[in-house]
Amino acid sequence: xxxxxxxxxxxxxxxxxxxxxxxxxxxxxxxxxxxxxxxxxxxxxxxxxxxxxxxxxxxxxxxxxxxxxxxxxxxxxxxxxxxxxxxxxxxxxxxxxxxxxxxxxxxxxxxxxxx
Ligand SMILES: [Zn+2]
Numbered sequence: 607x608x609x610x611x612x613x614x615x616x617x618x619x620x621x622x623x624x625x626x627x628x629x630x631x632x633x634x635x636x637x638x639x640x641x642x643x644x645x646x647x648x649x650x651x652x653x654x655x656x657x658x659x660x661x662x663x664x665x666x667x668x669x670x671x672x673x674x675x676x677x678x679x680x681x682x683x684x685x686x687x688x689x690x691x692x693x694x695x696x697x698x699x700x701x702x703x704x705x706x707x708x709x710x711x712x713x714x715x716x717x718x719x720x721x
Contacts, residue, residue, distance in 0.1 A: 612642050620646025631660050632669045
């Protein structure tokens with residue numbers, strides 16, 4: 607594959623080349639999309655066009671703007687994460703709902719609502 611160098615640089619100053627990037631946002635897999643990769647630091651960029659599509663899809667699914675930062679609190683010997691009301695409502699989670707916690711890697715936790 608011939609690499610196409612883009613006319614603008616990465617924020618690190620490195621060169622960007624066109625590449626197919628696996629796009630995942632808000633847990634939705636958007637597959638391989640055209641984007642750019644920095645030849646220096648390896649940062650990946652998706653085009654505005656693809657980004658718009660991702661946002662549109664997220665809006666359709668009611669996921670847009672649901673991402674939140676919450677603080678982990680101490681609860682006895684455990685740590686507690688609170689679910690903001692809009693996320694709880696979207697997920698169909700109420701007090702006493704059973705959920706599964708699945709650590710995917712360091713720094714990433716999947717929470718699944720048990721049926
Ligand atoms: Zn870079």
